[in-house]
Amino acid sequence: MENDAVSLTAVTKSFRAVRAVDGLTLAIPRGQTVALLGPNGAGKSTTIGMLLGLIPPDSGKAVLFGLDPGQAVRQGLAGAMPQEGGLIPRVTVGELLTFVAGTYRAPLPLGQVLALAQMTGLENRRVDKLSGGQAQRVRFAMALVGDPRLIVLDEPTAALDVEARREFWSGMRTLAGRGKTILFSTHYLDEADEQADRVVVIDRGRVVADGTSAEIKKIVALTTVSVTTSGEVSWLGDLPGVRRLEVRGDRVHLRSADPDATVMALARAGAVRDLEVTPADLEDAFVALTAKETV
Amino acid sequence: MFGYIRLELLRTIRDGGYVIFGIASPVVMYLVLSNLALAPGDERSGSIVTMVSMAAYGALGCAFNNGSGIGEDRSAGWLRQLRLTPLGPVQVVAGKIVTGAVGVVPSIAAVLLTGVLVNHVELSPGQWLSIVGLLWAGTIPFALLGLGNGYALTGQTASMANIAAFLGLSIVGGLWVPTMGFPGWLRAIAEWTPSNSYATMSWHVAAGTAPGARAVAILCGWLAVFGLYALYAYRRAGRTA
Incomplete structure (x- = not known):
């Protein structure tokens, strides 16, 4: 060989x-x-x-x-x-x-x-x-x-x-x-x-x-699903596919491994105000990979 | 390795420090000192003594300058770059030693030629050959001290240490002013310095006697000391490169 x-x-x-x-x-x-x-x-x-x-x-x-x-x-x-x-x-x-x-x-x-x-x-x-x-x-x-x-x-x-x-x-x-x-x-x-x-x-x-860079993005697959909400938000973290939850003001950013399922669940719950879906990029993957280790 | 020596020689002749300390300054000082007639004896023998002193002084300048070059190369990452080429470490060190040895020649030649052409120094062919040979081979301990400093210290510090060693050894060794004029205690120190032993060998030859066993023995002692120092510094630098 x-x-x-x-x-x-x-x-x-x-x-x-x-x-x-x-x-x-x-x-x-x-x-x-x-x-x-x-x-x-x-x-x-x-x-x-x-x-x-x-x-x-x-x-x-x-x-x-x-x-x-x-x-x-x-x-x-x-x-x-x-x-x-x-x-x-x-x-x-x-x-x-x-x-x-x-x-x-x-x-x-x-x-x-x-x-x-x-x-x-x-x-x-x-x-x-x-x-x-x-x-x-x-x-x-x-x-x-x-x-x-x-x-x-x-x-x-x-x-x-x-x-x-x-x-x-x-x-x-x-x-x-x-x-x-x-x-x-x-x-x-x-x-x-x-x-x-x-x-x-x-x-x-x-x-x-x-x-490959595509594979790495998929491993972490952190598509971001963002919505505007008010009140209690912690339940959003339990939706299908959601791995992490970030709250910035009245916007909630859900990092999802299965964005389709996450969006469907949001729709069923009637929580799709100002819905925004941002595909994963390598930067997110990178941050996720290197941040994971600190926990 | 030939390519490496060629490159290093190109860098040497373009180096202001080499031209000033190794060639210009000894020639100018020789012309000034030989006409002040500070050396003992009649004017003719005084001129010969000064010629040898200044050739020795210039040769030391070159030897130390070569060592400072190693310090510079280390700081610049050049030695690491060389380790990433097929050139082996032994070839690099050997190349640097050859470069140093070749670099000393113009300096010795410049002062001796000035002696012949300007001050009409006359010696037998055997004396000329012996003086050139002794001045040349005798720089080895100083080259090793210079290289040791180059490997032990970094860029600027290595240059400073080498210039200090060069000037200190030149002055205390009686290359600038003969040791006769020194106070007794300083003369006692001078007689044990490598620079004084180095020049003494050629002073003897110029005066028509043998180089002198004592001077040769002292210089060989320093050769061993500086050789061990250079080896130690090289090994230590290898670990941190």
Whole structure:
């Protein structure tokens, strides 16, 4: 059987008293684009650090293409863009990328990398004279210049404006189209929703949901049914499908797993004043998934 | 690894700190000091002593500057980025050491050439070769101290520590002003410093004698100390990178 691109088995990592990653298991088959979605401090960067061999796990096992992560990186199978840093002063974009390319066995031609990272024409610019967005693109270019099979990006679009973000994802889709395995972390829900084949939601160092973005929305399926009411409202929480009840002023928001049944029950009870039904979005799912853990 | 050395050398020659501390300042100080004739003996031998002192001073500047570069690289996340390429950690450290060793050469050459061209210093070919060789190889302990600081401390702090060590060792070691003029207690300290032993070897050669067993022994002792320090700092930095 062909090895998975990434395989994490029950990896755990603590920093002093804080358990950053807690028995996390994740397998990514080759060619998939996976979003690692979670709030700040969820353990995304630590997970990425362990799968790249930068951080040794306290327990559990990280494997890339059937190899020890450090070994896989040495063989040029992975390219990565850490959350920050990695740029040095006093060299040009071209010099830096040529150097990184030279460490791999079969790198991409410089021109192609510059085009993919939307940096054409900037190769003679000093790295320390670039704007924030341009610097981010150089960092992206360093991750892909070696033409690795697995590309790992930790919060790749954090410093980018909307336009730059759009261009960045178009470059990423080109790579995904070439059969690359891509893992990126983000706390932007729309990015995970739009760009990934599969979304892995992590919180407090554990996987709390794993599937396509449609599947994740369905797991939690929190369609919101809102009505205007007066008086006692707690009975609304017992209606079919209702999972949570929120009262804001005279509006009651019912988070429902079965909105049809909820609406029918409301109608039977004659309580459909100013009825409003809002479909679930990933943000709701995300909030629900990560909030659930605090209870 | 060749590509890495090439990249690092490019960065070195574009580094203002390297050009100022490693090349410009020793050459200028040499021209000034040799014409003030602070060194003992007649003007000719004084000029030779000062030439060796300033070449040693410049070489130390380069060696420490290289170490500060590591501190900068660590702060910039560059060492982590290198760990994400197929380049191995041994190649990275070896590349940095080679870069440091190569970077010292222009500095030594600049001062010695100024000696020949401006102050008309004349030595036998054997003496020239020995001096270049001793000044070059003798920077290793300082390079290790500089690297140790680079790994033990972060960016700005590493640079400060290296500049302090560089200037302190240069002055106390008698590279600026000969130790003859020092008070007795300071001279006693100076004779145990690595910088004084380092320059003493070449001063001896320039005066036509052997490098001196005592100076070689002291410098080797410091080599061991700084080597262990660099190793310790490197291991510690590896755990937190």
